[in-house]
Amino acid sequence: MKSTFRILFYGRTNEQRKDGTMPLTARVTINGETVAFNIKMSVPVAIWDGKSSRAKGRSPEATRINRYLDSINARLISIYQNFTEAGEIVTPQILRDEFLGVGAKNTTLLTIFDEFNERQESLIGIDITQSTFNKFDLTYRRLEEFLRKKRNREDIPIRQVDRTFVLDFEAFLKVEHGLSLNSSEKLMRIFKRITTMCFRNGMMKRDPFCDVRLKKEKKDRGYLTHQELELFLNYKPENKRLERVKDRFIFCCFTGFDFSTSSSLTPKNIVQADDGSTWIETHRVKTGVASKVKLLDIPLSILRKYEKERTGDYLLPIISNAKYNDYLKEIAAILGIQKRVTSHLARHTFATTVTYANGVSIESISKMLGHTKLATTQIYARIVDQTVSNEMDKLSAKLSGTSFSLQ
Numbered sequence: 001m002k003s004t005f006r007i008l009f010y011g012r013t014n015e016q017r018k019d020g021t022m023p024l025t026a027r028v029t030i031n032g033e034t035v036a037f038n039i040k041m042s043v044p045v046a047i048w049d050g051k052s053s054r055a056k057g058r059s060p061e062a063t064r065i066n067r068y069l070d071s072i073n074a075r076l077i078s079i080y081q082n083f084t085e086a087g088e089i090v091t092p093q094i095l096r097d098e099f100l101g102v103g104a105k106n107t108t109l110l111t112i113f114d115e116f117n118e119r120q121e122s123l124i125g126i127d128i129t130q131s132t133f134n135k136f137d138l139t140y141r142r143l144e145e146f147l148r149k150k151r152n153r154e155d156i157p158i159r160q161v162d163r164t165f166v167l168d169f170e171a172f173l174k175v176e177h178g179l180s181l182n183s184s185e186k187l188m189r190i191f192k193r194i195t196t197m198c199f200r201n202g203m204m205k206r207d208p209f210c211d212v213r214l215k216k217e218k219k220d221r222g223y224l225t226h227q228e229l230e231l232f233l234n235y236k237p238e239n240k241r242l243e244r245v246k247d248r249f250i251f252c253c254f255t256g257f258d259f260s261t262s263s264s265l266t267p268k269n270i271v272q273a274d275d276g277s278t279w280i281e282t283h284r285v286k287t288g289v290a291s292k293v294k295l296l297d298i299p300l301s302i303l304r305k306y307e308k309e310r311t312g313d314y315l316l317p318i319i320s321n322a323k324y325n326d327y328l329k330e331i332a333a334i335l336g337i338q339k340r341v342t343s344h345l346a347r348h349t350f351a352t353t354v355t356y357a358n359g360v361s362i363e364s365i366s367k368m369l370g371h372t373k374l375a376t377t378q379i380y381a382r383i384v385d386q387t388v389s390n391e392m393d394k395l396s397a398k399l400s401g402t403s404f405s406l407q
Contacts (some may be wrong), residue, residue, distance in 0.1 A: 005030050007076055009053040009069055011043060020044055028074060028092045030080075035092035037100065041065065041073055075099060089159075107203060108155040110147070113140050113194050120265045129260045131321060139190040145403040146172045158198050159205070166191075166208045188385045222339050223348035226357070229253060231335045233298075244317040247302050251316060252346035254354055255280065256369050258345040259321050262290070266313040270303075283370070291370035359390075 004031045005027065011022045021042040028035055043065050047056045049182060055062035056235040083090035097107075117136050124133050146169050147153045156165075169191065192209045199207040224232070232250060237243040244304050252262055270280045278295045295303075305314055311318045319327075325342050332341040339345070347369070355365050 006032070007073055009039070009072075010050060011045065011048045013045065014306060016045055017042075020046065022048070023289060024069075028076065028077070028095055030090065030092050030095070033092050037096050041068055056327070057169045064126060076211055107158055108193070109158050109161055109272050110140070110155045112198060112203075113143065116194060117196070121318055131260070135186060136190055139187045142173060142177070142187060143169065143191065146369045149176075158195075158203050158257050161195060161204070162206070162208050163210075166195075166212050181215060181217045185214050206314060222345055223352045224253070224337075224345065226339075226353055228335075228337055228339070229353055231337065232331070235329075236329065237334060242331055244318065244325060244328060246331060247305065248319070248324070249328060249331075249346050252343070253349045254296050255293050255349055256350035256355075256365075257282075257291075258292070258347050260314055260325065261370075263314070263318070265315040267315070269315075270315075291368060293368045347384070 008029070009024055011024055013022055016022045020042050021389045024039055024041045024043055025036050026039045028030065042252070044056055044061070047059070047062055047065075055065040076095065076099060079095055080090060083094070083098075117133075117140055120128060120133055120136055124130055147156060148167065150172060151295045166188075170184060170188055173179045173187060174181075181188070192214070195204065195208055199205045213334060232246060232253070235246055237246055248262065252258070257265070257280075265280065269280050271281050273279055273294075278300060279292060280295060281290070281292045283290050306315070306317060309317075321343060328341045328343065328345075330335045332339065351365055351369060355368075356362070
């Protein structure tokens with residue numbers, strides 16, 4: 001079906017001024033849908049011809065008015081052609097907004113995403129962690145790259161983001177950047193936050209993710225075995241740099257704190273119980289959920305070790321997460337540990353090797369880790385071989401001498 005597109009200029013005679021002029025209005029009609037808007041031009045009522053939508057005569061004033069109307073007409077036609085050539089659905093409202101510059105910049109994908117990231121950056125340390133923000137920033141940069149390389153565009157109107165765009169971007173992450181299913185899923189979920197926000201705000205007529213299923217593969221998260229943890233405990237670094245990293249890692253292995261939470265600990269978090277034991281009460285930086293952990297001898301000794309060389313009030317040596325992970329890899333190589341040792345591996349190790357394998361209940365581990373769902377803890381606290389062996393030994397003892405054992 002052929003699209004109908006018309007432009008008409010008319011004078012608002014009901015708003016005639018004392019000087020004999022009246023404001024002019026442009027009316028754009030596309031497929032029967034119409035919108036009118038002020039073009040910021042006045043014309044003397046005496047020289048306006050409503051039938052031709054032009055100023056009558058050849059006077060300098062009539063010539064000036066008609067040239068201005070010609071320029072507006074040409075600009076509107078150009079905008080309309082640009083939209084249609086790009087395969088976009090254009091409405092009179094869209095054409096008007098583009099002509100007037102109303103919200104044109106603020107309705108593009110990257111502009112909206114950039115504004116979102118600016119808000120999130122101001123919340124680092126309050127509602128989100130630096131690592132979380134880094135994922136937002138990475139998603140923005142990957143979208144920017146995708147538009148440039150695959151669509152040959154600097155940006156795109158948010159209304160043009162459809163299911164095909166979503167699937168093409170997901171493929172780009174996996175093919176061009178070699179991201180795994182889980183890694184690409186993380187960035188796609190951030191992208192989805194932007195489109196969902198726009199859809200709910202009425203900026204998009206359809207949710208491009210409505211029939212797109214983001215898949216995530218369940219993986220068994222790594223942790224240090226008892227023997228590997230002993231290697232860390234017995235390791236004697238040759239320099240202060242690696243010694244501080246080793247101590248920080250061991251502290252987290254015996255408390256379950258993640259990097260962000262352990263970095264924010266101060267003396268205010270230390271609490272003495274009535275029985276003389278020492279506890280740390282805090283809230284996880286990532287989620288804000290309360291966490292309370294009783295300190296064992298090893299983490300207590302580490303706190304005492306750095307008591308006299310603290311940076312400000314922070315209990316542990318200050319280091320960036322990136323450098324911390326780099327130095328952990330260095331230590332792992334020295335110790336001959338083949339696993340990918342990162343800051344979060346300490347949290348996994350606490351949940352499995354230190355607590356669950358030694359009989360601590362899943363409920364207690366969940367509380368110490370600051371989880372709101374028990375199912376989340378079960379991801380970390382997997383049943384290790386030693387736990388199974390110990391429980392089967394207990395079962396064997398109970399069955400001994402019964403009809404379920406050999407006489």
